[in-house]
Amino acid sequence: MKETTLDSFQYAVEELLVRNKSILDQMSKLEDSNARINRTISKAVTHCGCIKINASKQEYPEDIEYSKMKDYMSSHLEGKLCPNCQDLLEKDIGRHLFYLTTLCNNLDLNLYDIILKESERLRLFGKYNLR
Numbered sequence: 448m449k450e451t452t453l454d455s456f457q458y459a460v461e462e463l464l465v466r467n468k469s470i471l472d473q474m475s476k477l478e479d480s481n482a483r484i485n486r487t488i489s490k491a492v493t494h495c496g497c498i499k500i501n502a503s504k505q506e507y508p509e510d511i512e513y514s515k516m517k518d519y520m521s522s523h524l525e526g527k528l529c530p531n532c533q534d535l536l537e538k539d540i541g542r543h544l545f546y547l548t549t550l551c552n553n554l555d556l557n558l559y560d561i562i563l564k565e566s567e568r569l570r571l572f573g574k575y576n577l578r
Contacts, residue, residue, distance in 0.1 A: 460545055468553075
């Protein structure tokens with residue numbers, strides 16, 4: 448099997464993980480890393496101000512075709528992450544991927560295979576996936 452960057456990453460995580468081998472530690476670290484991502488995004492809004500959140504109800508015509516609905520949906524984000532906030536967020540997402548990978552390793556799951564299966568589900572179900 449051709450080794451991918453994802454496989455290399457998963458192998459490196461397995462080799463480098465010394466602490467937090469317990470599944471309970473890994474679960475709590477994954478949740479903590481998720482909270483850090485949310486906090487970093489919040490800080491980009493409230494502290495830095497490089498992005499803004501302008502949220503309201505998602506409005507779209509009732510008689511619209513499903514395929515055109517996404518044209519009416521908004522991310523509620525305004526602006527763009529500054530280089531500093533982007534760097535912080537990338538580090539937080541990297542940490543999150545690390546702990547997600549520790550869970551995969553502990554449960555003998557291959558992250559690359561999971562992504563392939565999910566990609567196939569997206570391809571098969573398309574718009575009926577409804578995410």
